[in-house]
Amino acid sequence: MMTPAPLVVQGRGDGMRDVVRRRYLLSLLVRKELRVRYRASLLGLGWSYVKPAVQFGVYFVGLGLLLRQNAIGDYAVYLFGGLVVMTAFSEAVGNATRSVVVNGDLVRKIYLPRELFPVSSLFVSAVHLGPQLLVLLVGAIVAGWRPDPVGLLALVLGLLLTAMLALGLGLLLAAVNVFFRDVENLVDLVLMVLVWASPVLYSWQRVADLVGRDSAWLTAYQANPLTVAVELVHRGTWAHASPGNAAATPPGLLGYTVLAFGIAAALLVVGQLTFRRLSGRFAQEL
Amino acid sequence: MTRHHALSAVEVDGASKHFRLRHTHSLKERLVWTVQGRNRTDDFTALHPLDLTITQGESVALLGRNGSGKSTLLKLMAGVMAPDTGEVRVRGRLAGLLEVGAGFHPDLTGRENVHLNASILGLERETIEERFEDIAAFADIGPFLDTQVRFYSSGMFLRLAFAVAVHTEPDVFLVDEILAVGDEAFRAKCLERIELLAAQGRTLVVVSHDLPLVERLCSRGIVLEHGHAVADGPVSTAVHRMRAAG
Numbered sequence: 256m257m258t259p260a261p262l263v264v265q266g267r268g269d270g271m272r273d274v275v276r277r278r279y280l281l282s283l284l285v286r287k288e289l290r291v292r293y294r295a296s297l298l299g300l301g302w303s304y305v306k307p308a309v310q311f312g313v314y315f316v317g318l319g320l321l322l323r324q325n326a327i328g329d330y331a332v333y334l335f336g337g338l339v340v341m342t343a344f345s346e347a348v349g350n351a352t353r354s355v356v357v358n359g360d361l362v363r364k365i366y367l368p369r370e371l372f373p374v375s376s377l378f379v380s381a382v383h384l385g386p387q388l389l390v391l392l393v394g395a396i397v398a399g400w401r402p403d404p405v406g407l408l409a410l411v412l413g414l415l416l417t418a419m420l421a422l423g424l425g426l427l428l429a430a431v432n433v434f435f436r437d438v439e440n441l442v443d444l445v446l447m448v449l450v451w452a453s454p455v456l457y458s459w460q461r462v463a464d465l466v467g468r469d470s471a472w473l474t475a476y477q478a479n480p481l482t483v484a485v486e487l488v489h490r491g492t493w494a495h496a497s498p499g500n501a502a503a504t505p506p507g508l509l510g511y512t513v514l515a516f517g518i519a520a521a522l523l524v525v526g527q528l529t530f531r532r533l534s535g536r537f538a539q540e541l
Numbered sequence: 542m543t544r545h546h547a548l549s550a551v552e553v554d555g556a557s558k559h560f561r562l563r564h565t566h567s568l569k570e571r572l573v574w575t576v577q578g579r580n581r582t583d584d585f586t587a588l589h590p591l592d593l594t595i596t597q598g599e600s601v602a603l604l605g606r607n608g609s610g611k612s613t614l615l616k617l618m619a620g621v622m623a624p625d626t627g628e629v630r631v632r633g634r635l636a637g638l639l640e641v642g643a644g645f646h647p648d649l650t651g652r653e654n655v656h657l658n659a660s661i662l663g664l665e666r667e668t669i670e671e672r673f674e675d676i677a678a679f680a681d682i683g684p685f686l687d688t689q690v691r692f693y694s695s696g697m698f699l700r701l702a703f704a705v706a707v708h709t710e711p712d713v714f715l716v717d718e719i720l721a722v723g724d725e726a727f728r729a730k731c732l733e734r735i736e737l738l739a740a741q742g743r744t745l746v747v748v749s750h751d752l753p754l755v756e757r758l759c760s761r762g763i764v765l766e767h768g769h770a771v772a773d774g775p776v777s778t779a780v781h782r783m784r785a786a787g
Contacts, residue, residue, distance in 0.1 A: 259548050262630040266623035280660040287646055294648045364643035366620040367661050535623025
């Protein structure tokens with residue numbers, strides 16, 4: 256016989272390491288999620304194109320044409336770049352928050368690393384992000400963007416930052432939502448406001464004009480890690496689409512990027528610790 | 542420390558579980574109950590601190606009336622809940638069948654559910670593919686394998702769920718009342734399979750009210766009463782005690 260397996264303490268998961276170990280299960284859960292979401296739907300995954308397209312159309316006409324935000328060069332690319340980040344983030348956080356409660360049946364009856372639920376929400380939103388990203392890249396190229404190394408790095412960092420923020424918050428909120436279902440309603444509310452709290456629909460200069468360039472409010476606004484993610488994606492695609500755009504990249508973006516990754520990493524640690532601490536009580540609360 | 546010739550498979554080390562039943566959830570309810578001077582919570586100890594060692598290859602029955610704490614103990618072993626005090630340690634791969642077909646999703650086909658459920662129970666992708674034919678043959682539901690599970694009869698559903706469970710071949714197998722269902726022929730097939738698992742030296746922990754079944758499957762019986770283990774010995778003694786208690 257082989258060397259005997261070691262004794263393992265039950266009910267105390269290994270957090271993210273478990274998720275990495277159970278990748279196959281994760282892929283099955285993601286597939287299940289997508290299948291269930293689009294069951295008996297004619298358009299299926301096509302809905303992940305339609306929804307952002309409609310949202311984009313509404314903002315483009317309403318804000319771009321009617322309210323003259325299209326003074327921003329290549330407004331379509333600018334707007335879509337920001338919306339891509341916001342859509343992916345909102346979907347990931349919104350679904351992750353509900354993920355443990357929705358899978359309550361499973362949580363109560365079988366042990367599997369519970370982190371898998373919020374993580375699979377993140378992957379589902381990544382699947383939806385794919386085609387949108389493609390549209391963004393094609394749009395940017397049509398507008399005149401030629402991929403530059405710094406830009407590509409900024410784009411990748413922007414998306415990575417979004418994923419880290421979504422996962423950290425998702426873990427935290429999913430765990431707390433088991434005990435207080437108010438959380439999911441609160442999250443919906445905050446997500447609704449969030450698109451206005453970052454330079455997605457307008458440029459950051461508007462905020463600077465409003466609160467003053469040296470104001471602490473502007474610093475707070477720009478230190479918002481989601482703002483940083485949006486600006487990184489802008490830097491990656493929109494900034495080099497037309498000659499005038501690069502000048503509109505906010506100064507000090509590099510510093511804010513470092514700060515944002517620090518915040519995201521801290522959030523991940525807090526989210527993971529909270530989730531692990533509370534997960535032993537999920538089964539009895541659901 | 543005493544040395545055993547056989548290794549332990551499950552070690553329950555002072556594990557206890559205590560529930561607080563909340564009667565009020567919203568702020569309004571809380572306020573009303575407080576004003577009325579009613580207790581907003583009830584405390585309930587499902588399991589008092591318990592020490593228990595199950596050696597590899599043992600088949601153990603957990604017996605007791607409803608609410609005696611046996612399902613709670615099984616859930617602690619499965620890791621579905623964490624104990625309030627103490628620890629539960631398990632050696633090797635564990636499959637907890639706290640309910641047949643938990644983890645099956647009605648919108649997936651039988652085939653997809655087999656993969657999902659086997660993976661939840663801890664099998665690797667290659668192992669699932671390797672055993673898939675055996676699982677399908679055992680379930681014997683023919684062309685329905687590629688139909689969504691929502692269209693299955695309850696019998697077919699159980700057959701497939703059992704088939705997956707018994708083919709996971711875990712080192713420690715936890716079973717909660719799952720043998721109470723299914724038609725007679727299929728039930729016999731499942732029992733044979735579980736006996737085979739036990740004969741292979743796998744550890745079995747069974748919760749059941751079906752005393753003849755328990756006598757057939759298990760060698761050791763533990764009786765729980767109000768969250769305490771009140772008897773632990775040969776299964777015949779435990780079953781006798783249960784019968785005497787009515």
